[in-house]
Amino acid sequence: MKQRIRVAGIIQNGREVLIMKKSQGRVDSAPIWELPTGKIKFGEQPEEAMDRMLEEYLGVEVTEKTELKDVITFLAPQGSSQLSNLYIIYTVKLAENTKIIPQERYTAYKYIKTDELAGYHLDEASLTALEIETDHGNRANYKTVANSATIYVDGCSRGNPGPAGIGYYIVGPNGEVLACGGEFIGFATSRVAEYYALKAGCEKALELGLKSVRFVADNLMMVNQMNGVYKVKNRDILSIYNSVRELVGKFEACAFVHVAREQNTKADEQANLAVDRHFES
Secondary structure, three states: OOOEEEEEEEEEEEEEEEEEEOOOOOOOOOOOOOOOOEEEOOOOHHHHHHHHHHHHHHHHOOOOEEEEEEEEEEEEOOOOEEEEEEEEEEEEEEOOOOOOOOOOOOOEEEEEEEEHHHHHOOOOOHEEEEEEHOOOOOOOHHHHOOOOEEEEEEEEEEOOEEEEEEEEEOOOOOOOOEEEEEEEEEEHHHHHHHHHHHHHHHHHHHOEEEEEEEEEEOOHHHHHHHOOOOOOHHHHHHHHHHHHHHHHOOEEEEEEEEEHHHHHHHHHHHHHHHHHHHHOO
């Protein structure tokens, strides 16, 4: 599977975020907007690529703070196959009154509020990054643009290995809660529980008839394995991994996104409630 690696910057001005309009061949097609994004050249460190990209594409020199924020991975269609994407996200602080001059890749820019994103055609990587990193309760707007449901999944193990539970929390394209649930799975490691939670989320999404989905988890290893970045070599999860891959193939479009633990509290709550209910009964 091919992999695309990019750096992307989140640049904010107060409560507004910077998006760039991409150059395009056909003038009659809808304009595509994205976060400032660039390739990593051979021999470059990601932070060096970030600074170079800002200078080459935005015409600005970064004199303030650039900070690593997150790494996200997801699959995207490419012809008849799928492309694995890895985006290294930085937060960038520009000096006050910095003038942006779009060059090469871009033709225009805008600072917009996060609740205005639904009015722009954003690429999948920028959409995902903004959903994760600038979450101010406006996820319904992002979902409308992406036209997909989001499935939060999490597994817990009290002892690792120990009593384990799984949980999922499914949100529709307009931010509505479609389903949530959890289950006690017995004695297991947290790694096994994470995969069983993903399997349960897949099954529920298919039961609901969802076609385009985005799975969100706080286990980076699992997300990278599902995106094909890492191979699964552990026998304890290989069987459940293969089952999940089979289920995933039934969706028309699917992405896997990593978030911090505090951004996955709903699924975590469902997993822990399942364990509590087992011992209370």
